[in-house]
Amino acid sequence: MSLMPTLIELLARARVDLRMGLPVVLSGHGIAALAIAAESLTAERLADLRAMGTVSLALTARRAETLKAQVYDGDITRITLPDSADRAWVQALADPADDLSTPMKGPFNSLRTGSAELHRLAIALVKSARLLPSALLVPLENAKDFAGQNGLTLLSHSAAEPLLSESSPLHPVAAARLPVQAAEAGRLHVFRPEDGGEEHYAIEIGRPDRSQPVLARLHSACFTGDVLGSLKCDCGPQLQAALMQMGAEGSGVLLYLNQEGRGIGLANKMRAYSLQDQGFDTVEANHRLGFEDDERDFRLGSAILRELGFDQVRLLTNNPKKIAMMEHTGIKVTERVPLQVGENTFNRDYLATKATKSGHIL
């Protein structure tokens, strides 16, 4: 018998550690490092890292572009921390909030020798913890001993890296009848991923025939639009219109995927909104934060549909990438059903940007 945590359990623990400002130990490619999220860094922890060796900051190439820092590692860059750099310096590199009002801190010393793999893993980890995509690393001699002595989570690159790019299996947890305004015959299903991540939901309207294409909607969580009635996007009206159409047709399935802010989380989405108030559009704001414009994983939508017994859909969407992803993951899209509702003066530019930059069909 072994009560040792599995790799998936260690990854879930690492996410919480990073959010709490605790370092994690990474090893692989013959090297090891202590990694900590820039967002949750304290002055004390920075001093501890400095005492251990040369500290470097991992940033995405997207963020480096805004900072005008050299990128030698493809999708990421590694910047040596100058002696004078304090916590505020690290925050200013990780968070673009004050980019316009405070001059840039460069020039930066981007590393071009040595392996970038642990830095890349650290970025993937902090992204999956829904933090700003930036981490500090300091080399370690003996990863296993150091982690053991300090009670820190130890992750090996070869084991953790593939898991971070996979979609975690999901399992149904509970389901119950849920009459809603759009249809009295509603049934809500809750799905839980094995990796300790967000739960996702499906509301089934009526009793859809599994042998026929079902009217389906993959809705990504939008607290501001769905709950508060935000006028900055079209999410709230889309959610209601999709349910109403399913109610009117007598059957359908709506997946409510907890991928707030196109997968960057609500805190980062509010950072993006702040940048939008400074004049950047929705895509530019994501990039300045260091994210891709869309960080969602639509594979889990297919997994939930399959779990519910559906393999063909009439998909309510204006986003061709959703259709491509469904088809790619084995769900046949027999028809795209447009869902154009909720345009107003506040979201007109946002909707136009989605059409010109993200390929949405107007």
Ligand SMILES: Nc1nc2c(ncn2[C@@H]2O[C@H](COP(=O)(O)OP(=O)(O)OP(=O)(O)O)[C@@H](O)[C@H]2O)c(=O)[nH]1
């Ligand atoms: N990062 C970010 N996310 C946003 C912004 N506005 C809305 N969102 C999120 O975007 C998601 C909705 O995605 P959309 O791009 O509106 O639409 P879609 O799901 O790709 O496509 P449709 O199926 O046509 O609706 C939700 O998770 C929202 O929280 C924004 O300005 N920035």
Ligand SMILES: [Zn+2]
């Ligand atoms: Zn929204």
